Amino acid sequence: QVQLQGSGPGLVRPSETLSLTCTVSGYAMSTYYWSWIRQSPGKGLEWIGHVYYTGTTTYNPSLKSRINISVDTSKSQFSLKLASVTAADTALYYCARNRGSGVRDYFDYWGQGILVTVSS
């Protein structure tokens, strides 16, 4: 059974960098894409970006200038860094596994979500 567990600080100050890590257990990271998805208060789900196990990344154009997603398969982890955060980045952040080939993907396993609040 695939399990994803996100971790990271719940409070980030405006203009700083949000850093989250997702640890994958129960399945090897190889041959899959791994995504970050967020849900802002009162809003729907927003796909942030994904990383292939090789390290190849694709980002949502709306956030592309501020995002970095990386993978460390030796630790079964992938990570999100979001720079220059504002209150608009306050959200529940989910990590998830893609099913598909990076083109027609949906998400078959999700972590429980990390609530990140941006506030001074």
Next chain:
Amino acid sequence: EIVMTQSPATLSLSPGERATLSCRASQSVNRNVAWYQHKPGQAPRLLIFGASTRAPGVPSRFSGSGSGTDFTLTISSLESEDFAVYYCQQHDLGPPWTFGLGTKVEF
């Protein structure tokens, strides 16, 4: 970017009743729509992909239909554990893949 519009926002039903949830895409997504169930404090759960294929372990009371721009998730007879928020997602044209705002099924 494809916009996914779900209706209604809230569906008030009782156990045993039939739930019909709608999702409309701003352009054709063929049959590439997934549905998720989300309960507070839990990870979202994949129910349906490819418009009508149930994910492993999903009960048969959940069914999906549609193609092109109009899609439906049907729960044939609601059980207590089915009260949750349901999201649709297009997985035809991406990235970015896009989700609807959700339908809350409440008792």
